[in-house]
Amino acid sequence: MTSPDKPSTVVCSWNEWDPLRHVIVGRADGAMIQAPEPAVQRDWPQWGYPLGTYGPLPQEMADKANEQLDNFVRILENRGIRVDRPTPLDFSQTVQTPDWVQKSMFGCMPPRDLLLTVGHQILEATMCYRSRWFEYLCYRPLLERYFQDDPDFRWEAAPKPRLTDRTYRDGFWQEFGAKSEEERIRDYSLNKQWVLTEHEPLFDAAEVGRFGRDLFVQRSTTTNAGGVSWLRRHFPDHRIHEAVFYEGDPVHIDATFIPLRPGLILNNRKRVPLTAELVELCRRNDWEIVPCAVPARPEKPRLSFCSPWLTMNTLMLDPKTICVESGETAQMELLDKLGFEVIPVPFWDVAPFGGGLHCSTADVYREGTCEDYFPKQIAGY
Ligand code: ARG
Secondary structure, three states: OOOOOOOOOOOEEOEOOOOEEEEEEOEOOOOEEOOOEOOEOOOEHHHOEOOOOOEEOOHHHHHHHHHHHHHHHHHHHHOOOEEEOOOOOOOOOOEEOOOOEEOOOOOEOOHHHOEEEEEOEEEEOOOOOHHHOOHHHHOHHHHHHHHHHOOOOEEEEOOOOOOOHHHEOOOHHHHHHOOOHHHHHHHHHOOOOOOEOOOOOOOOHHHEEEEEOEEEEEOOOOOOHHHHHHHHHHOOOOEEEEEOEOOOOOOOHHHOEEEEEOOEEEEOOOOOEOOHHHHHHHHHOOOEEEEOOOOOOOOOOOOOOOOHHHHHOOEEEEOOEEEEEOOOHHHHHHHHHOOOEEEEEOOHHHHHHOOOOOOOEEEEEEOOOOOEOOOOOOOOO
């Protein structure tokens, strides 16, 4: 598991903080407000997209986002980090399998959602949106190349889900829309049950926080119990810990709970853990949990499904260096006080395309080996 790397090694990354040498950064080209589908609901009359409508994000928004993504790539490259980019498809096309027809795809801005790098392996997640079922094709040119260049690269794909109507709870979004945040936490988060049924295993890669031997997986609107169980069987040398946070509509762990360096976790100040074992595991192993700063912007940007909590969606370049969205002054000050060199990166225009600095990237190579940062485990967790 911790064999030394050869010169031919392309893919290897065990955690979120070791020195980054090679990364994938997404693209905003052609991204869509996706056509209606059972997994998710977009209802934005205030932005010209009421329930049931769909279409491309405006070209000028995509141009601005791509400018910020390209600038981020230059910052990384100037630090000697190699950057690869996905190949966008025509995301406005209708896609289908023998089971369903979906009138549009989504995009390829957030590679983190799809690609899970664990050691020498990159795993393509199942995903649970029909609009994202074919997204892996955007990354295939890169994965094929890594496969050719690196004899130790383990290229894996989780079972493609069927995503028939049996995968989703009927009438969920109507019920969801009628509930307050507190009711959603009581009725969904505490039961770990949202729109997905347990008909088949489902997970997004961005629900996994990588801490060496320990992987924390958030149960959410994209990840069901079967998904966690599948990951547990797939990574038998790792310890998979399931987690739930104080949030009614959870999507992806990386604006909620992220490690900054061994012993230090940045936690969303509102989305605190509902899983007591998680807090106890951190306490036993001397991991401090620090609440993030209050986000700089109270509102999410136009046509964005992401929240202002992208303030904590940061990318570690090494255990001392962190990329933070440049408008997030309070967040930068907090990280500065915690001893980090903070690199401000303008990135707010990327948010409508699927996230922040962590979402928009996927690790290919970080230095370092697989370490045990939680030697004192809790039985049954
Ligand atoms: N759902 C999160 C929020 O709005 C954003 C996280 C997005 N993460 C990602 N990998 N796409 O707070």
